[in-house]
Amino acid sequence: MSRRLLFLLPLATLALMAGFFAWSLLAGRDPASIGSVLVGRPAPRLEVKALREGEPPLTDALLKTGKPALVNFFASWCTPCLAEHPLFARLAERDGAVIVGIAWKNKPEEARAWLKRLGDPYKFAGADLEGRAGLDWGLSGVPETYLIDGQGIVRRHFRGPITERDVNDTILPFLKGGR
Amino acid sequence: MLCVVILSLFAFPALAVEPSEMLPDPALESRARDIGRALRCVVCQNQSIDDSAAEVARDMRRAVRERLAAGDRDEQVFAYMVARYGDYVLLKPPFKAGTWVLWLGGPLVLIVAGGALLFAARRRRRMPIVPPQPLSEEEQRRLDALLKN
Numbered sequence: 617m618s619r620r621l622l623f624l625l626p627l628a629t630l631a632l633m634a635g636f637f638a639w640s641l642l643a644g645r646d647p648a649s650i651g652s653v654l655v656g657r658p659a660p661r662l663e664v665k666a667l668r669e670g671e672p673p674l675t676d677a678l679l680k681t682g683k684p685a686l687v688n689f690f691a692s693w694c695t696p697c698l699a700e701h702p703l704f705a706r707l708a709e710r711d712g713a714v715i716v717g718i719a720w721k722n723k724p725e726e727a728r729a730w731l732k733r734l735g736d737p738y739k740f741a742g743a744d745l746e747g748r749a750g751l752d753w754g755l756s757g758v759p760e761t762y763l764i765d766g767q768g769i770v771r772r773h774f775r776g777p778i779t780e781r782d783v784n785d786t787i788l789p790f791l792k793g794g795r
Numbered sequence: 796m797l798c799v800v801i802l803s804l805f806a807f808p809a810l811a812v813e814p815s816e817m818l819p820d821p822a823l824e825s826r827a828r829d830i831g832r833a834l835r836c837v838v839c840q841n842q843s844i845d846d847s848a849a850e851v852a853r854d855m856r857r858a859v860r861e862r863l864a865a866g867d868r869d870e871q872v873f874a875y876m877v878a879r880y881g882d883y884v885l886l887k888p889p890f891k892a893g894t895w896v897l898w899l900g901g902p903l904v905l906i907v908a909g910g911a912l913l914f915a916a917r918r919r920r921r922m923p924i925v926p927p928q929p930l931s932e933e934e935q936r937r938l939d940a941l942l943k944n
Contacts, residue, residue, distance in 0.1 A: 650837055653881035660879070721850060747854040754879035756837040756851055 650756055652773035659687070659764050660752045664742030667719050667727055674742040678716060682766040684791055685714040688738075689750060689760050691722040692730035697759045700777035701734050707783065708737035713791055718742040720750050720758050763790055811848045816856055823863050830859050830872055835886045843886060855884075 639645065654660065664674045679685055688704060690697040707713040717738030719727035724743045731738070744750055753762070756775060763772040763786070772786055812831070818824040831845035836852040844852040844859075855876065862872045876884045888894050930938065 648840065650883045651881055653878065747850065750851075751854050751858050751879065754881075756880075 650775065652754060652770075652775070654754055654762070654770045655773055657770060659762065659768050659770050660754070662687075662716075662742075662749070664718055664744050664749045667717070667724055667738075667741035667743040671741075674716065674718075674740055676768070678740055679764050680766075680768040681714075683714055684766055684771075685716055685764045686787070687716045687718065687753075687762040687764060689718050689720045689744070689753070689755055689758050690727075691720050691758045692726045693722065694758045696777040698734075700759055700761075700779075701737075703778055703780065703783050704737040705735050707787065707791075708739070711788060711791060713787075714739050716740045716742070718744050718749060720744050720755065721747050763787060765790075811852065812845055812856060816853070816860065818860050818864060823860070826869060827856070827860050827863055830863075830869060831856055833873075833886050834859070834876055835884050837880055837884060841886075 659676075659679050662674050662676050662679060666673055679687070686704075686707070690701075704715055704717075708715055715738050717731075717736075717740070719742070722743070722745070724745070727741075727743065731741070742749070747755075753760075754773075759777050761774040761778050762770050763774075765771050771790060774782060778787070812828070818827060828845060832843045834844045834855060836842045836844050836847035836849055836855075838849050838851055839847050842852075844855045858875070859872055862875055867875070873885070882888060888897065890898050
């Protein structure tokens, strides 16, 4: 009898592995994803020079106004940034979202020209030429976007361009429902 | 030929660390190298920041050196990176609840499989050796017939 049970061992192993693979596929497990440790924690220090001439530098105070805000790292040389740009334009215009844009590793004049050409959705715009702010924010590249609540806590971290779906399913409900 | 072999012994993988990035203090620089080799570039699959030419990797190398120059201990530099990028940046994952299968899985399989092999070998040795049964008349007849052809 115990012998027969032994023959079930390979089958059990197979079932175990199949279960793991099925879970990996169906639950969207992605071992290559960095994830984000910032979600649920206070937003990192915000300390960057202004991108637009004659404006004061960006500080943490911008993220603790009681109103949720979006922080978007972008660059004029980044194609996915171009792809997500209309969504930010709409969020700013139609939905009145507070969007902080930070030009990452981008010459300020080039970033300014890019915004001039495409429209500027940023209520506050900063320039992080050396990528120091990016590192503080756990940035892996551009574009990345952080959804910050009114108390300055990071609620979502989008690595890569935001999509229509992110706007409709996550950002808009948060801006409307969240404080 | 021999020359090539000998030379290849001195070859080491090309580092992405540029001379301009290096710290003037060799002791600090050597610590920065050790840390850099253990930190994972966040945009490359399984490359350390010392091996990667990515922009972010360069920023991370610079941050490591700035932390060290400011007097941080190695653990503080690692903590600084983990606070920003999570355990993902550590090429050697920490031992904790989520990773014990990763750390113990291999040795565990080895122990279980080794134990099973040992058990099977012992049992085989203990089994009595049964002498083969003599052939029956019928079998002997068939064998003879086959051998004759």
